[in-house]
Amino acid sequence: MSKFEEYLNQFSNTISFGDFMIGFLLTAVLAILIRNFYVRYGTAISNRKRFANNFLALALIVMLIITIVKSSLALSLGLVGALSIVRFRAAIKDPEELVYLFLVIGLGLATGAGQFIIALVAIPLILLLLWLYYRFTGHKTTTKGNNTLIHLRIKEKSIQKISDIFLKHLPYVELKRMDLLADGLDLTYICQADSVGQFDDLKEELTQLDKGITFSLVDNPGMIV
Template identity: 45%
Template sequence: MEQLLGLTNPAPLSLTSLAINLLLGIVLSSMVAWFYVQYGRSLSNRAKFAQTLPVLALITVLIISIVKSSLALSLGLVGALSIVRFRTAIKEPEELIYLFMAIAIGLGLGADQRWPTALAILIILGYLLARHFLVQRPEKNNLYFNIMTPNGEASFSQINEVLLSHTDAAELRRFDTTPENLQATYLVKCADDTALAALLDKLRGQFPQGEFTFVEQDNTLGA
């Protein structure tokens, strides 16, 4: 009975231990955030996303430190998480890796596993760094291209002619026309940055009032 009561009554939380874990959490999660900004391959705003990682790690440290010694608090946490549903969309799979790393830092430090947590994070970051330099990245030559010009300035055939003369492949994905504007979206494959620059110069020269947008889309068109 005494053991059961011990599980339901929280043990005193050491403020010194909590402070050490929080400080170490700041160091480790800041390392992860810096690494993500420098070496991440996500197209989203990495610097803005990285700012959330230390905060997530510290919150996890606090939660685990509070609930780890009490069965009642642990069950309460499970109940709270079952009520609160997070619907924030993760646009890049890479973001999940760093989110889980921040959570892992919080879980490890909250459980007072400082050295294993620090060692594991250093090994993981070391692996990611080695992979960044050793694994050859695919060429970024597939692009979504959108053009919008005044309707009298360009025709569909003129746009096609320019694209086919400066790209390896071009596939029309969307075409819209109104009395005022003509808008077309293509998936294009450029050989390199030089070809892309030549294409842009040609477009600006032939359609001076046009608006052009290029968005990277790797490994979608061609081999």
Template identity: 40%
Template sequence: MEFSTLLRGFILDNLAGFSYRNIPIFIFSFLVCAILAYILGQFYIRFGNSLSNRKVFAKNFMVLALTTMFIISVVKTSLALSLGLVGALSIVRFRSAIKEPEELTYLFLTIAIGLGCGAGLTILTILAFVGFITVIWFRSRAAKPLENQNLYLTISNGDGPIPELNQIVQILRSTLLAVKLKRTDETDKLLEASFVVEIEDFDQMEKMRYALKARYPFLNVSFMDTSRDF
């Protein structure tokens, strides 16, 4: 058998169920899928509330959407391939850490974009996407700005005498909006306590710090912001 005959048979087998007339439609859907996933990533960076690095997480949207589109474009032409996909997914486990429900929501939106474009429902996908981002935009505009701020507060005695935890809590409660003890470690020479505190403004934080320093001059005080990164 000649090589040209083998090559022709190989090409025909690979293009079985696929028409050359579908190539422009596939390219159009591919470009639309990439554009929509990019826009969704930008909306997530701008309007997301996740504490993680949203810019890094949003970079996965385009690849995920295009991968989903390609898989749907392949399996929709063959029942055997679709059954094989079910079997393949049953043994594949994705162990990426989803820290917040919002991240899972945006991942579902990304997959939905790939599904719609891969199934050939590009126009419907565009209309649904416009509705999604409109809802996200209005929800972000309607949300009230954060007036108060939550901080992680860590206190330790350093080189000074061991302070009394009850007195520290009383000072915090008298100067801050809310105080919640998260952890405390105590030895013969060291006391370290971690709190989640709520403050109204910077002046309130300074008032609390001065009150602690006045009672325990050698006290070490550190703060960590828990609000979202902009």
């Protein structure tokens, strides 16, 4: 048999139901593992739990597609042609989100191609290395409680002065983003408060720094920071 015929035979193998179920279950377990790890150790400002809930479906869909197309050369070529005209315009701004999406897609590709051992070894190993990296680089772990996102635009240019005011009135404060403007700062904080009155006191003192301050507050108990 020529090498070309051997190559064609790779695309004519029937799909074993047993192998499919093994791949399906393995994909589900590892996708949930990635999801829990991302929710626990991710740093994105967005609601990570809501974003990570898509990991299971994404991994299983990729696994299903690869399982089907690998059995047919025509389907494989058709998939390439279809993807060449599809444009994905999802608003993903955080590089960390892309990293975990690629990890989930890689999981689906591996299990869909029947590389179960590689997936079973690689995914936990990657997560272990990420955990070690977070641990030895001072990565902050998840905080629990009712988290509130505060966004303000202020003419005061001292971040330390503004942060001290936050810490004076709130029990937990974490600066998540800072943009330097021509006339001041654009800041985003994740905070926790014991009462609404603490936000009133915070707003009043910040207003003393800048009468024209823009102060936005979004309460999101489901946000994990």
